[in-house]
Amino acid sequence: MTQQINKNLSESKVARWSALALVSFTMLTGYFITDVMAPLSGLLEGNLGWDRADFGLFNSAYGWFNVFFLMLIIGGLILDKLGARFSGLMSTIIMLIGVSLKYWSVSTHSLDGQVWDILWFQAKAQVFLAGLGFAIFAVGVEVAGITVTKIIVKWFKGKEMALAMGLQVAVARLGTAAALATAVPIAKFTGVIDISRPVLFGVLMAIIGLLSFIVYMVMDRKLDASGVKEEKSDEESFKISDIFKIITNKGWWYIAILCVLFYSAVFPFLKYATDLMVNKFSVPDNIAGLIPSMLPFGTILLTPFFGNLYDRKGKGASIMIIGSLLLIFVHTMFAIPMLNNWIISIVLMMILGIGFSLVPSAMWPSVPKIIPENQLGTAYALIFWVQNWGLMGVPALIGWVLETYCITGQVMRNGVMVNQYDYTLPMAIFAMFGIAGLIFAFLLKIEDKKKGYGLELPNIKH
Numbered sequence: 001m002t003q004q005i006n007k008n009l010s011e012s013k014v015a016r017w018s019a020l021a022l023v024s025f026t027m028l029t030g031y032f033i034t035d036v037m038a039p040l041s042g043l044l045e046g047n048l049g050w051d052r053a054d055f056g057l058f059n060s061a062y063g064w065f066n067v068f069f070l071m072l073i074i075g076g077l078i079l080d081k082l083g084a085r086f087s088g089l090m091s092t093i094i095m096l097i098g099v100s101l102k103y104w105s106v107s108t109h110s111l112d113g114q115v116w117d118i119l120w121f122q123a124k125a126q127v128f129l130a131g132l133g134f135a136i137f138a139v140g141v142e143v144a145g146i147t148v149t150k151i152i153v154k155w156f157k158g159k160e161m162a163l164a165m166g167l168q169v170a171v172a173r174l175g176t177a178a179a180l181a182t183a184v185p186i187a188k189f190t191g192v193i194d195i196s197r198p199v200l201f202g203v204l205m206a207i208i209g210l211l212s213f214i215v216y217m218v219m220d221r222k223l224d225a226s227g228v229k230e231e232k233s234d235e236e237s238f239k240i241s242d243i244f245k246i247i248t249n250k251g252w253w254y255i256a257i258l259c260v261l262f263y264s265a266v267f268p269f270l271k272y273a274t275d276l277m278v279n280k281f282s283v284p285d286n287i288a289g290l291i292p293s294m295l296p297f298g299t300i301l302l303t304p305f306f307g308n309l310y311d312r313k314g315k316g317a318s319i320m321i322i323g324s325l326l327l328i329f330v331h332t333m334f335a336i337p338m339l340n341n342w343i344i345s346i347v348l349m350m351i352l353g354i355g356f357s358l359v360p361s362a363m364w365p366s367v368p369k370i371i372p373e374n375q376l377g378t379a380y381a382l383i384f385w386v387q388n389w390g391l392m393g394v395p396a397l398i399g400w401v402l403e404t405y406c407i408t409g410q411v412m413r414n415g416v417m418v419n420q421y422d423y424t425l426p427m428a429i430f431a432m433f434g435i436a437g438l439i440f441a442f443l444l445k446i447e448d449k450k451k452g453y454g455l456e457l458p459n460i461k462h
Helices: 013-035 038-048 052-068 071-082 084-107 125-156 161-187 196-225 240-247 250-264 267-279 294-313 316-335 342-370 373-405 424-451
Strands: 115-118 121-124 407-413 416-421
Touching: 013 084, 013 125, 013 161, 013 196, 038 052, 038 161, 038 267, 038 416, 052 071, 052 121, 052 125, 052 267, 052 373, 071 084, 071 125, 071 373, 084 125, 084 196, 115 125, 121 125, 125 161, 125 196, 125 373, 161 196, 161 267, 161 294, 240 250, 240 373, 250 267, 250 316, 250 342, 250 373, 250 424, 267 342, 267 373, 267 416, 267 424, 294 316, 294 342, 316 342, 316 424, 342 373, 373 407, 373 424
Parallel strands: none
Antiparallel strands: 115 121, 407 416
C-alpha cells in the first residue's frame, strides 16, 4: 500500500504545543525585562542617585516610540506584509538592542554627573539613555506580542486557540512575577549592591529568547513546507479608511478608554508596588518584591477561568464593572494610612489579582462583538496605541507626585540615607483611574443595550 498521507505539522499536538512553548518563552523573557527595574527604585536612589521623578521618567520611556512614532501600527504593517518569521526575528533583535543599551547606561560611570537638555526639559544623562534603551526595547516587545498572537492563530486555528492564547499570557506573566521577586536579590547577590546585575540577567534572557524564536522559525518553515501558509488576505491588511470607521464607533471608544484607565491603574502601580511595600508596610527590600509578584501568579490561574466563564455564561460588560469595583477597593485600601500591616498588603494584592483577571478576560473578547472582523487588526493596534499613552504618562506622573508632595523624611537603608515616601496620594490617583474606568464600563453596558452588540451573551453558541 503506497498511499501517501500529507499531514500538516500543526495537526501534531506535540509540534503545535512545542511551537507555543517556544514563542511563549520568548514573551516570558520580554515580560521579565519589562519589569526587572520595577523593584529597584529604592536601590536606584541610594546607589545611582535617581529620585522618584527620574524613576518615573525612565518608566514613561516605554511609550515614547510606540506612542509618538506609531510603532505598533508600523509593526502590524510589517507583520502583515513580511510575515511572522521576519516580524518576530526583527522584534526580538530590537528587544536585545534595547536592553543592552539600558544595561550599558546603568553599568557605566562615564555618565556620572552629566545632565542633558532634552527638548523642553533637563534629564540626567544616565536616566535618559536608560530610558532610550527601554523605549527601543518596548517597540520590540510590543511588536513581538502582536506577532505571537498571529502565530498562535496560524498553528491553532480550528483547534485549542483560546486555550493556547490564555496559556501564552500565563507563561509570559511568569516573567513579570520572576522580575518582581528576584531583581533585588540578584542586585544584592554578592553582598555588594550592583544595580546593573539584574539588567545584565535581562540581557542574557533576551539572548535566550531570541534563540528560542530562531528554533521556532525552523519549525515554522517545516509547517509551511507541509502545506500551511500564513494567511495574508486583503481583509487583514491595514487600511487608512478602517481608522475612520473605528474611531467613529462609540463602543470601541468606551473599550479603548476603559483599557487605558484600567491598565494605567495596574502596570504603573506594579512599577512602584515594591517601594510601597518598603515605605508603608515596612517589608525588607530584599523580599518586598515577593508580594507584588503574587498578582501575576493569580492572573495565571484566574484569567483562563474567567475567560471560559465569559465564553459559556456571557455578562462581559458586567464582568468589567465588577473588575473596576475591585480595582477601586484595593487602591482605596492602599491609600488609607493606618492600614499598614504587611498581611493586609498580601490580601489586597490577591484581590487586585482577581480584578486584573476579570477585566482583560472580558475586555479583549468583547472587541470582535463591536468591530467587524476585517477591521479587528487595526482596532486592536489602535487600542494598544491608546493604552501606551497611559503606560507612558502615568509612571512619570506618579514619580513627579512622589518627589514633589510625598517625601516625609529620610532613613538609612543598605548603608545609605534615602528618602521616605507617603504613598497615600499616589494610591488615591490610582483609585481615581479605577473610578473613571467604572464609569466607562457602565457606559459600555448602556451602549451594548442600545446597539445589541451581545456583550452580555455567551461567546459559545448553543
